[in-house]
Amino acid sequence: MGRYIVRRLAQGLLVVFLVTVVVFVTTRLVGDPVDVLLPFEATTEQRAEFEHQLGLDQSIPAQFWDYLVGVVHLDFGESLVLREDAMGIVLERLPATLLLVAAGMGLAFVVSMVLGVLAALRPGGWFDRLAVVGSLAALSMPEFWVGMLLIYVFAVELDLLPSSGKGGIEHLVLPAVTMAFATIGRMVMIVRSSMLDELAQPYVQTARAKGLSGRRTVGIHAMRNVSVPVLTLFGWELILALAGYTAVVETVFAWPGIGYLAYNAIVDQDLILLQAVVFLVAIFVVVINILIDIVYRAIDPRIQLA
Amino acid sequence: MSEHLLEVESLEVQFVTRAGTAHAVRDVSFTVDRGETLGLVGESGSGKSVTAFSILGLIQLPGRITGGDVRWKGESLLGTAGQRRLQKIRGKELAIVFQDPMTSLNPLFTVGKQIGEVLRLHRGLSRGPARERVVELLDLVGIPSPGAKAKAYPHELSGGQRQRVMIAMALAGEPELLIADEPTTALDVTIQAQILELIAELQARLGLAVLLITHDLGVVAEVCKRVAVMYGGKIMEAGAASDLFERPGHPLHEGPARLDAEARRRPAAAHGDRRSAAEPSRAAAGMSVRAALLDSDRPLRERDAAARAARARKGGGVLACLR
Numbered sequence: 001m002g003r004y005i006v007r008r009l010a011q012g013l014l015v016v017f018l019v020t021v022v023v024f025v026t027t028r029l030v031g032d033p034v035d036v037l038l039p040f041e042a043t044t045e046q047r048a049e050f051e052h053q054l055g056l057d058q059s060i061p062a063q064f065w066d067y068l069v070g071v072v073h074l075d076f077g078e079s080l081v082l083r084e085d086a087m088g089i090v091l092e093r094l095p096a097t098l099l100l101v102a103a104g105m106g107l108a109f110v111v112s113m114v115l116g117v118l119a120a121l122r123p124g125g126w127f128d129r130l131a132v133v134g135s136l137a138a139l140s141m142p143e144f145w146v147g148m149l150l151i152y153v154f155a156v157e158l159d160l161l162p163s164s165g166k167g168g169i170e171h172l173v174l175p176a177v178t179m180a181f182a183t184i185g186r187m188v189m190i191v192r193s194s195m196l197d198e199l200a201q202p203y204v205q206t207a208r209a210k211g212l213s214g215r216r217t218v219g220i221h222a223m224r225n226v227s228v229p230v231l232t233l234f235g236w237e238l239i240l241a242l243a244g245y246t247a248v249v250e251t252v253f254a255w256p257g258i259g260y261l262a263y264n265a266i267v268d269q270d271l272i273l274l275q276a277v278v279f280l281v282a283i284f285v286v287v288i289n290i291l292i293d294i295v296y297r298a299i300d301p302r303i304q305l306a
Numbered sequence: 307m308s309e310h311l312l313e314v315e316s317l318e319v320q321f322v323t324r325a326g327t328a329h330a331v332r333d334v335s336f337t338v339d340r341g342e343t344l345g346l347v348g349e350s351g352s353g354k355s356v357t358a359f360s361i362l363g364l365i366q367l368p369g370r371i372t373g374g375d376v377r378w379k380g381e382s383l384l385g386t387a388g389q390r391r392l393q394k395i396r397g398k399e400l401a402i403v404f405q406d407p408m409t410s411l412n413p414l415f416t417v418g419k420q421i422g423e424v425l426r427l428h429r430g431l432s433r434g435p436a437r438e439r440v441v442e443l444l445d446l447v448g449i450p451s452p453g454a455k456a457k458a459y460p461h462e463l464s465g466g467q468r469q470r471v472m473i474a475m476a477l478a479g480e481p482e483l484l485i486a487d488e489p490t491t492a493l494d495v496t497i498q499a500q501i502l503e504l505i506a507e508l509q510a511r512l513g514l515a516v517l518l519i520t521h522d523l524g525v526v527a528e529v530c531k532r533v534a535v536m537y538g539g540k541i542m543e544a545g546a547a548s549d550l551f552e553r554p555g556h557p558l559h560e561g562p563a564r565l566d567a568e569a570r571r572r573p574a575a576a577h578g579d580r581r582s583a584a585e586p587s588r589a590a591a592g593m594s595v596r597a598a599l600l601d602s603d604r605p606l607r608e609r610d611a612a613a614r615a616a617r618a619r620k621g622g623g624v625l626a627c628l629r
Contacts, residue, residue, distance in 0.1 A: 201409060202404060202406060202409040202410045203409060203410055203411055203412040203413070205364055205404065205410070206404060206410045206411065206412070206472075206475075207412070208364060208396075209362055209364060209396060209397060209401070209402045209404075210396070210397035210401075210423065210424050210427070210475065210479075211393065211394075211395075211396040211397030211398055211424070211427060211428060211479070212397070212423065212427065213393075221412050221415075224412075224414045224415070225412070225413070225414055299414065300413075300414055301414070301459045301461070302413060302459070302461050
């Protein structure tokens with residue numbers, strides 16, 4: 001187990017390195033930051049001076065080396081727009097994003113487990129049909145639209161919840177629900193179908209023949225088996241949420257996290273800041289993947305970690 | 307006590323689907339007394355397993371018990387009160403060993419935990435004593451180094467060992483009747499004999515009654531005193547095992563004997579009892595004598611349709627739900 005984790009961490013390091021390379025290359029490809037940052041009427045001397053400041057007058061390999069050395073020290077340089085340490089800004093915004101992802105994905109997990117299992121208990125019943133149709137609808141709705149819909153209903157019409165910004169728990173509700181929406185749709189489908197599969201397995205019959213209650217049969221025996229495929233999907237959802245949905249949801253709700261930051265960095269062509277965000281997200285993806293593998297092994301003894 | 311341990315009276319089980327109704331069990335009656343072994347024999351799809359599942363209340367929709375009665379020590383196990391009664395004795399007084407030990411154990415729990423569950427539920431043991439008793443039970447069913455094996459997961463055991471675990475699990479509740487539903491069908495031939503010996507030995511030692519379901523007449527001849535032969539959901543004949551084997555003039559003898567020969571010829575067909583229930587071909591092959599004795603509404607075609615409907619239901623997924 002220990003050796004496995006070390007090897008996975010080494011692999012993860014490689015992934016993070018590749019991500020930094022890709023980020024470096026793409027940021028050199030999208031355009032010249034000097035064009036963006038200096039006013040149109042800047043003189044050639046001013047431009048040269050600025051390029052020198054950013055180190056853009058060096059050769060590409062030299063730039064890459066400087067960049068790598070910086071990454072190792074978590075020093076991505078100053079944000080081009082905000083004129084502060086880029087990683088510092090990102091780390092400052094990170095807790096808000098983690099809070100949002102935890103709330104949204106936690107909500108999605110609990111709700112989809114309950115709905116999926118209830119649907120599977122009476123396949124074809126009214127609740128099952130409702131859950132399946134509802135899930136299809138939920139996963140078909142893009143986050144930004146769900147967000148706008150929720151703002152319209154709960155913030156504008158009913159005036160129950162704030163529509164943007166970060167503050168108390170009431171600020172968290174709408175963004176978290178928005179983030180959970182499509183995930184619930186996908187997860188209910190998987191929980192339901194896995195549970196249906198498991199309930200048809202002979203070991204469920206054995207559990208019932210042993211005299212176990214229906215609750216224990218479903219909740220313990222079948223659930224543990226269901227949790228294997230569900231966990232796979234949930235891992236992806238977690239990664240998607242962190243690396244994708246946050247940008248949309250945080251922008252819609254002006255939630256001050258790294259997703260909103262990334263969106264602004266793209267709009268402002270603040271490549272340094274964007275590099276820092278992407279790097280951090282890559283680290284999270286790697287760590288989440290390793291954690292999921294470890295939980296897998298704890299649930300299913302047949303899985304060999306290799 | 308004069309009453310029988312288990313009485314099955316005019317039991318009817320139907321599987322109702324849109325494609326038709328399958329009469330899986332028709333007017334089946336038999337009794338099992340304390341300490342007795344009754345063999346229930348018949349080809350695949352003849353309703354043996356459905357009968358056993360009905361006794362334990364394990365028939366699932368679209369299957370339904372539509373008539374008759376199942377009585378345990380004189381009291382019915384059907385209806386609302388019966389169901390409650392059944393829930394209390396299932397796994398305790400009345401236990402079952404299933405056909406396929408490869409899938410009948412939960413792959414994600416140690417065998418010790420799965421046996422211990424019965425002990426804690428039915429015998430009220432706490433964690434520690436349950437663990438000790440599990441080791442005793444594994445030892446009883448002949449598993450080597452039972453202490454270590456209690457911590458093993460099902461995939462770490464061989465098929466024969468798993469079936470022994472299933473038997474240990476059935477014995478954990480200290481049952482009075484053990485239903486063995488083709489307990490050796492999924493096992494290697496050499497292991498089959500061992501498992502049968504084990505069941506016979508335990509029966510003698512613990513005074514168990516056994517309802518042994520099988521399509522192997524050799525097994526019946528070895529283990530059972532009384533035999534009931536099922537075909538097409540009905541009991542075609544019942545009586546002492548010796549009678550059945552020693553009266554070659556009996557017209558019904560022909561069928562089971564040929565069935566026996568067929569089962570030996572095609573061992574592969576022995577697996578997947580329920581799957582092949584949908585194929586009428588085997589029945590048509592050698593059963594003309596007995597088939598003639600049946601009602602005209604032979605259920606085979608209907609059963610085929612029911613199986614198709616069940617498959618469609620299972621595989622349909624999202625779209626099937628929307629329809």
